[in-house]
Amino acid sequence: MMELSQELRTLLLKRQRDEVTGALLYQKMAKREKHEENRRLLEQMSRDENDHAAVWKHYTNTEVKPDSFKLFRLNLLSILLGFTFVLKIIQKDEQLAQQEYDVMIKQFPEAIAMEKDERGHEQAIIHMLDEERLQYVGSMVLGLNDALVELTGTIAGMTFALTNTRLVAMSGIITGISATLSMAASNYLAERADGNPNALKSCIYTGIAYLITVVLLVTPYLIFGNEMYLYALLTMLAIVLLIIFFFNYYISVAKDYKFSSRFLEMACISLGVAVISFVIGLLVKQFLGIDI
Structure with missing residues (x-):
């Protein structure tokens, strides 16, 4: 030895x-x-x-x-x-x-x-x-991207239009569930039209990704009190960044994609839409003279 x-x-x-x-x-x-x-x-x-x-x-x-x-x-x-x-x-x-x-x-x-x-x-x-879940990454990205962009903008816009966390949460849940069903159905029809024999699985992955995102984005408005809508909004935006970070890290490791560029792209789009919707919410409330 x-x-x-x-x-x-x-x-x-x-x-x-x-x-x-x-x-x-x-x-x-x-x-x-x-x-x-x-x-x-x-x-x-x-x-x-x-x-x-x-x-x-x-x-x-x-x-x-x-x-x-x-x-x-x-x-x-x-x-x-x-x-x-x-x-x-x-x-x-x-x-x-x-x-x-x-x-x-x-x-x-x-x-x-x-x-x-x-x-x-x-x-x-x-x-x-x-691995099955990686075969449907495209479907998950579709559901995640659409939910982040659509709901981040919608919730940010409603936050200052309604200035009430419970009303925003209720609106977000209704909008989110409706959008989940709509997105899953649209994905199913699109995959069927393309002749994909696994169209149902594809739409399920899309729907699950969308629904999970809905739950995560609405949760801050259920936690904070009615008058604490600003805290709820900031928490939601932090959750958006965490979702984008985690998902892109997962994809970059599993599929050997470049992390930084994809993360920055998704973050800029989602937060950009949120800012625009936020301003629209303020303008709508101001010009329509709505006070809730």
Whole structure:
């Protein structure tokens, strides 16, 4: 057994722990996966990680436990956001670990084969991108974009026209539910006209994205008191930015899109419409002489 420096031993133990954690994570994802090819590939990746961990254990002569927090966090993300999102995060982490491999390759010839396996994982991940939710990203974007632009403008305009959080909430709920049904129906008809056999699923994804956005945007007006409409408006705008940030981050990771430009584009459109609608609400109230 070769003598390890403290620095190298620490590095090997870290890699060993990462491999054990990855093996358990892939195993958990494989058990939930219904697609046979995806499940087979995840199981193979789990076995590879276990093999890598065994190699490092041979040198460290130490049994290591998985990183429980990392395992829990990534497994939860895979349940909520899908395996593609999590695998892309792991892929990026492996790219960041390239420097560690370069150090280990000089000391351990096994590291060369292990690096080849890791690169093979990346290629496998690329071919695994047939997750249903990613097939309907276009439908989700349609529902999300339309809801953000339409409802942000509508609610911002009504905020100063009505100056009452409950009235704005009621109007937002009625408008939002009606718009959800209208958007889902329009998407269904459009997909059917294009000959899409999954038109119903497409319209469901569009409707769900729209409805979730409606709930999030109306919620501040249900929380704040009747006279606190300004606070409700500012909170709603903050939620709009958070929705745009989260959704674009998810898409940029899962689909390798550029994050910054897409985020800025959606944010500028939604907030721009909100400002215009806000001014229109003030003008309508002023010229019509409405005082609620």
